[in-house]
Amino acid sequence: MFRQTKRRTAGRRNFEDVASYADASASVYPSRLSFYDAPPLEEITLEEFESWAIDRLKILIEIESCLVRSKALRDIEAIVKPLLLKFLPLTPSSGAVSDAAIMAERRKDYYSHYTLRLVFCRTDELRKKFIKNESTLFKIRYNMLQPREQQEFVALYTGKLAWEYISKEEKLDKCDDLYAASGATIKTVLTVEQAGDPNFSLTAEQLKLHIRTKETFIRLPFEKVPNLVALRQVYMSQGYAYIPSMLQVSLLAGVFSEQLAHALLKTFQAIPRLEEDDRLLPLLNNLSKSFANVQYDNFGDLANASDINAISISTTQINKHYPLCASHLQRNMKHNSHLKYEGRQQFGLFLKGIGLNVDEALKFWQHEFTKNAKMNVDTFNKEYKYNIRHIYGLEGGRINYKPYDCNTILLKRRPQKGEYHGCPYRDMPLDSLVSSLGEMGIKDQHDINGIVEDVNRNEYTIACTKVFEITHKQQMERSTKPENLHITHPNLYFDRSRQLERNEAKPVVAGTG
Numbered sequence: 434m435f436r437q438t439k440r441r442t443a444g445r446r447n448f449e450d451v452a453s454y455a456d457a458s459a460s461v462y463p464s465r466l467s468f469y470d471a472p473p474l475e476e477i478t479l480e481e482f483e484s485w486a487i488d489r490l491k492i493l494i495e496i497e498s499c500l501v502r503s504k505a506l507r508d509i510e511a512i513v514k515p516l517l518l519k520f521l522p523l524t525p526s527s528g529a530v531s532d533a534a535i536m537a538e539r540r541k542d543y544y545s546h547y548t549l550r551l552v553f554c555r556t557d558e559l560r561k562k563f564i565k566n567e568s569t570l571f572k573i574r575y576n577m578l579q580p581r582e583q584q585e586f587v588a589l590y591t592g593k594l595a596w597e598y599i600s601k602e603e604k605l606d607k608c609d610d611l612y613a614a615s616g617a618t619i620k621t622v623l624t625v626e627q628a629g630d631p632n633f634s635l636t637a638e639q640l641k642l643h644i645r646t647k648e649t650f651i652r653l654p655f656e657k658v659p660n661l662v663a664l665r666q667v668y669m670s671q672g673y674a675y676i677p678s679m680l681q682v683s684l685l686a687g688v689f690s691e692q693l694a695h696a697l698l699k700t701f702q703a704i705p706r707l708e709e710d711d712r713l714l715p716l717l718n719n720l721s722k723s724f725a726n727v728q729y730d731n732f733g734d735l736a737n738a739s740d741i742n743a744i745s746i747s748t749t750q751i752n753k754h755y756p757l758c759a760s761h762l763q764r765n766m767k768h769n770s771h772l773k774y775e776g777r778q779q780f781g782l783f784l785k786g787i788g789l790n791v792d793e794a795l796k797f798w799q800h801e802f803t804k805n806a807k808m809n810v811d812t813f814n815k816e817y818k819y820n821i822r823h824i825y826g827l828e829g830g831r832i833n834y835k836p837y838d839c840n841t842i843l844l845k846r847r848p849q850k851g852e853y854h855g856c857p858y859r860d861m862p863l864d865s866l867v868s869s870l871g872e873m874g875i876k877d878q879h880d881i882n883g884i885v886e887d888v889n890r891n892e893y894t895i896a897c898t899k900v901f902e903i904t905h906k907q908q909m910e911r912s913t914k915p916e917n918l919h920i921t922h923p924n925l926y927f928d929r930s931r932q933l934e935r936n937e938a939k940p941v942v943a944g945t946g
């Protein structure tokens with residue numbers, strides 16, 4: 434994939450011969466799904482190396498967040514599929530899309546996986562996390578394949594899997610035995626899939642019909658599936674176990690995880706030889722810090738910020754969209770008519786991100802700092818005006834600073850007495866946190882316990898995401914386009930919350946039919 438020597442410009446011609454690239458790629462990437470069992474050998478640019486890995490990371494972060502929140506695979510699929518289409522699409526082969534475009538998608542998928550192996554092979558904890566998330570991604574993608582593609586995929590790895598699809602005739606012949614052994618499992622899965630339909634029920638005859646007409650079974654040596662055999666979930670005959678389709682994906686994911694665990698250890702052992710390369714290491718180090726920190730930089734959708742001004746940001750209409758870090762800062766600033774430097778930076782940048790312009794920001798801060806006569810306007814202008822203008826890039830180095838993301842906030846010094854910056858899920862005493870949750874309307878003990886558990890596991894952004902989901906549950910259920918993103922940025926929290934409200938406010942267009 435990359436050289437260990439520092440030859441930087443030769444080999445560019447490899448990018449130029451697109452036709453031969455498409456031909457070569459077809460043999461390297463024969464399927465939309467892969468066990469990634471041979472490292473890629475083509476050259477890619479450093480930009481591709483980094484940006485492809487970041488795109489994959491965005492998906493893995495969502496999966497990680499869903500798994501920690503104990504979401505079922507079906508729910509994770511609903512959340513991750515739109516992201517896959519956006520960041521890592523894998524189009525099925527058809528006449529509609531060119532072979533070169535399809536191969537380019539597969540190539541990106543392949544390289545991004547291998548790049549992240551380099552990033553997440555370094556500690557046991559990172560390896561486990563990566564395996565768990567990649568295995569879930571593998572399951573989602575397997576379920577997205579057409580049945581024909583699933584069979585082609587299995588055929589492709591027949592040496593590794595020792596699987597064999599049984600014929601239709603054999604299935605009909607053994608239908609009663611297959612029903613007796615696996616009927617209950619199949620019924621459970623079908624019932625879960627229809628959970629939204631209260632009228633769904635399945636008689637024994639309907640279940641048999643499903644097995645006869647829709648179910649596909651594989652046969653493999655029984656010693657490959659000792660757990661299923663022990664649980665008596667599969668039919669056994671002449672040394673073979675017969676596995677229904679819903680159990681096949683877990684088996685495949687098990688093989689995938691095992692192979693990936695082995696490969697990650699080998700990659701880790703090879704890292705010292707890579708560490709001579711001064712181009713890749715900084716990129717890899719940056720990516721490894723990014724697991725909980727894919728940047729959100731969609732700030733200042735100013736078309737939607739026309740109602741943000743010095744007055745409105747103190748109203749419930751706007752405050753109700755703040756994440757806990759921002760409301761904690763605002764509440765204490767109002768209470769003390771003051772905020773220390775770190776708090777001013779964090780809150781000032783957040784307000785800038787939601788669309789408060791510099792003139793309105795100066796009005797707001799001046800009003801709050803001078804409202805109880807502890808400070809006069811002259812003192813404010815002398816001591817704080819510069820700071821506010823600096824946040825907007827109008828003083829000093831004139832840098833257009835971005836609002837802090839959660840990771841930046843969590844990396845900064847913890848607040849001392851009289852300071853209110855930081856992330857309340859980490860920095861607030863537990864009893865204050867629970868009472869703040871109550872103020873946000875979270876009263877259910879089960880919900881509170883779940884959030885506190887996340888906090889105790891140091892999963893602060895997960896706790897925040899959970900709070901968002903609980904406090905916006907009904908809006909998210911009503912939304913036709915629910916965005917179920919993991920919260921990695923206070924401004925993402927604010928923007929998602931407002932977007933949900935806006936969706937509700939949109940007039941329903943009456944049907945014409």
Ligand code: SF4
Pocket residue numbers: 756757758759838839842855856857858893894897920921922923924926
């Ligand atoms: Fe703010 Fe992020 Fe903490 Fe949520 S997780 S309170 S958005 S810093």
